[in-house]
Amino acid sequence: MLSELKELWRFRELLLAMVERELRIRYKNSALGVLWSLLNPLLTVVVMWFVLKTVMQNNTDNISAYILAGYLPFLFFQMAILDSAQSVLAALPVxxxxxxxxxxxPLASVISNLIHFVLALAVYLIYALILWGVTGFKDFPVKYNVLFLPVLLLVHVCLVGGVSFIVSALNVFYEDVKYVVSVLMYLMFFLTPVMYFSETVFYAMKKWGAAQELGFFLYHLNPVATLITAYRKTLVAPGKIQVLDDGVATQVSPLAFNWLHFGIAVVFSVAILILxxxxxxxxxxxxxxxx
Amino acid sequence: MSQPAIKVEDLRKQFTLSHSGAASLKTMLLWWKRRQMETHEVLKGISFEIQRGECVALVGRNGAGKSTLLSLLAKVYKPTSGSMAVNGRLGPLLELGAGFHPDLSGLENILFNGMILGLTRKEVMARTDEIVRFAELEHQIDSPVRTYSSGMLARLGFAVATNVDAEIWIVDEVLAVGDYAFEKKCYDAIDTFRARGGTILFVSHNEHAVRRVADRCIWLQSGLVHADGKTDEILPCYLTDGVSEL
Structure with missing residues (x-):
């Protein structure tokens, strides 16, 4: 593996050029250009916000920021993997x-999506600041927690990169892979705390009695779920979260950052990358x- | 003479044949036990050496393994067994403009193609003018290449591939593109390259191209070296034998 990495390093300029090319091609023929990559998640979040806040009557503080902080990482996971699934097959003539x-x-697909993600995060921070200025966001949204963001990104990239390698290689031989992956992505959306909170899961499992802790632990064996929760803890100042506790809507304080879950996600992500x-x-x- | 430019020893390449066409998970799951892989040996143990400065033509009928051999040297395939050594920077001209993206301008494609062929960004930048001049595309270089004609594409591809400072060119039937004037330009480029001491290994079915460029011929037949020697000796035999075989 070491010699492969050395060879990759020798071609690092090509990798950068390919990332640049991918970004250029994506926006070459569109009038709104790079705005598209920000507009799409923002529109989605507006709809989710409407559903959660108005339809489901959830009164969590800063709920739009919460959704955004969960959806953007999920979108990076989804888009990077779906893009890279096609990457090798599309370049087969070369x-x-x-x-x-x-x-x-596949690395070029991952990196160009990472750039979108970082841009989107910057937009998120601006949004959070506006929210704080306009509507009296409880605390100043940007805390020292944000310093943890690079660590999160690194783990996230390991996970996304590992899955991308597997998916892009298999998709060359079995084109079914990309269909399977898009279905799995759809399911993954519901199994990760984007439209709800990890606290929702925790309180919902309360009726399991002794199995609550175990269930909560199993839920977070999914590194994507753990990562999204971690992004939220890092990006959104803690407010009250509304969950269903024994069927009753209750405002609870966010759970503390769970280092055990995060440690498992780190080990998983690195293992998937190497594999x-x-x-x-x-x-x-x-x-x-x-x- | 010192190290040979290309040294190939007992090189073999096997391909696995599949009759089902595109593979799918379904066929894999259904047939994983019964699936019999038919293999086809394209190269059956080839050995030769090419010295620096030599210009060698590979001749042989379709399916003899010429293109496979070039692809192996270009590191596109991995040999099944045997060894090969390439001493010097390789300029693969297997397909002109491989990797051109239709939506990018000629200039952007030069940069990208040059880097795929192993140059750094700086090195490509320094050669851009020369490449554009050689391709005679001064006026269209900022247009997307989807607007180019096939001749223009071939010229641009050839211009990039021949300006990457390679010491060894491997060429697969790409000279038969472009108009007469460009063809002459290509041959001039080849002559200049040879005068500088470059090594060329090329595949051609064009008798005149072989006579014009090559001083040695390697005749491949059914994956084996059938004959190897001076062009004047090999080519006439190949032309009579190859045809009478039909």
Missing amino acids: VKKVYFPREIL GYSLFNKLKWRFVERP
Whole structure:
């Protein structure tokens, strides 16, 4: 693996050029350009906010910020993996004619989506500041917690990168993979705390009695769920969260950051990255010989 | 002479054949036990050496393994067994303009294509003018390449591929593009390259191209080296034998 990484480093400029190219192509023929990558999540969040706040009558403080802080990381996970699923297959004509480290292809998809995500996070912070100024957001939204953001991003990129390696390599041989992945992404949306809170899960499991802690732990074995919760704790100043406690709507304080869950997510993410990269390296020479 | 530019020893390449066409999870799950992989050996143990400054043509009928051999040297395929060593920077001209993106301008594509061929950003930037001049695209270089004609694309591809400071060119039948004037320009580029001591290994079905460029021929037949020697000796045999075989 070390020699593969060395080779990748030798081609780092190509990787950057490919990221640049991907960003350029995406917005080349559209009038609104880069705004699209921000407009889409914002519109989605407006709808979610309407559903949660008005339809479901949830009175959580700063709920729009909460949704945004959960949806943006989920969107990065989803878009980066769906993009990279296609990356190798789409570049097959080049792959058949020129040598370059093939891992550059999914990596370029991951990095260009990461750039969108970071841009979106910047927009989020501006939004939170406006919210604080206009509507009396309880505390100043940007806290020292934000310093934890780079760590979160790093873990997140490991996870996304690992899954992208696996998905992009398998999709060359079995094109069903991208359909399976898009279905799984859809399901994953409901299994991660975007439209609800990890606190909602915790209180909902209360009626399980002794199994509550175990259930809550199992739910967070999903590194995406843990990461989204962690983003929320990092990005949104704690207010009161409205959950159903024994069927009654109750305002509760957010749960403390769970280091055990986060530690497991870190181990999972790194393991998936190593596994994904070695699988990709094992399969990459067979891409050109695809039946 | 010192190290050979290309050294190939007992090189073999096997492909797995699939009759089902595109693979899918379904076929894999349904047939995973019964699936019999048919293999096809394209190269059956090839050995040769090419010295620096030599210009060698690969001749042989379709399916003899010429393109596979070039792809192996370009590191696109991995050999099944055997060894090969390439000493010097390789300029693969397997397909001109591989990786051109239709929506990007000629200039952007030059940068990207040059980097795919192993240059750094700086190195490509320094060569851009020369590439544009060679491709004769001074006026269209800022337009997206989807607006280019196939001749323009080929010129741009050739211009990039030949300006990456390679010491060894491997060329797969790409000279048969463009008009007569451009063809002459390509041959001039090849002559200049050879005069500087460059090594060329190329595949061509064009008798005149072979005579014009190559001083040595390697004749591949069914994945084996059938004959190897001076162009004057090999080419006539190939032309008579290859045809009578039909």
